Amino acid sequence: MAVPTTCILTDIEGTTSAIAFVKETLFPFAEAELDAFLDAHEEEPAVAAVMAEVGHIAREQDPRSTLRIWMAEDAKVTPLKTLQGLIWRAGYLDGRLKGHLWPDVAPCLRAWSRAGLRLAVYSSGSVEAQKLLFGHSVAGDLTPLFDGFFDTKVGGKRDQASYAAIAAGLHLPAGEVLFLSDVAEELDAAAAAGMRTCQLVRPADGTQPCGRHPEAADFPGVARLFGLPAAG
DSSP: OOOOOOEEEEOOBTTTBOTHHIIIIIHHHHHHHHHHHHHHHTTSHHHHHHHHHHHHHHTTSOHHHHHHHHHHHTOOOHHHHHHHHHHHHHHHHTTSOOBOOOTTHHHHHHHHHHTTOEEEEEOSSOHHHHHHHHHTBTTBOOGGGOSEEEOGGGOOTTOHHHHHHHHHHTTSOGGGEEEEESOHHHHHHHHHTTOEEEEEOOGGGTOOOOSSSOEESSHHHHHHHHTOOOOO
16 A cells, blocks of 8 residues: 655655746845845944954955855855845845745645645745745745655755754655655655656746656645645
């Protein structure tokens, strides 16, 4: 007898949301808001700590100039990433930013939740960033739909052990979890841990099918493939 799917675990970028959202919306927003945000918040402890770290790394260079250079280079520097997150948080909270979701996503998530399926997120973005995106999305606050949010603190997204840890964290057998992602290597790792998998191949994101996993162009396609409830 086949084991039923009881939980949907979803990636974000390229799966629920456009890959371009980060580069075309979030990064430009942080750059445009940098000076105004620092002028308003520079003396707050969290921001002051970031700027002190920037100053320590940059030495003689002006910290704001350093931040702009790092932004232009998309440098993976901790204080920059922390500051960008703070700026994005302000933008989400005051409504200037809305988390992008493909139009098919929210109706399916709601339908699956209503049907009793558990929902969870696994993304390389921090848990806080995940909650901001889904909490302030173009479709409203979707965070109540989710039972769990996981980031790379559980491990890398291409590591089998990460998916075993997530299943354990959800108190579910891995075989009851369906993992949705656009990245073949992530799906390989999830499958190796015993999860069901589906590759989202969204034409707008330019995703190429890998041929190793079931494929769907959108969430209704996932529902059809796996016999899940359709959005009403």
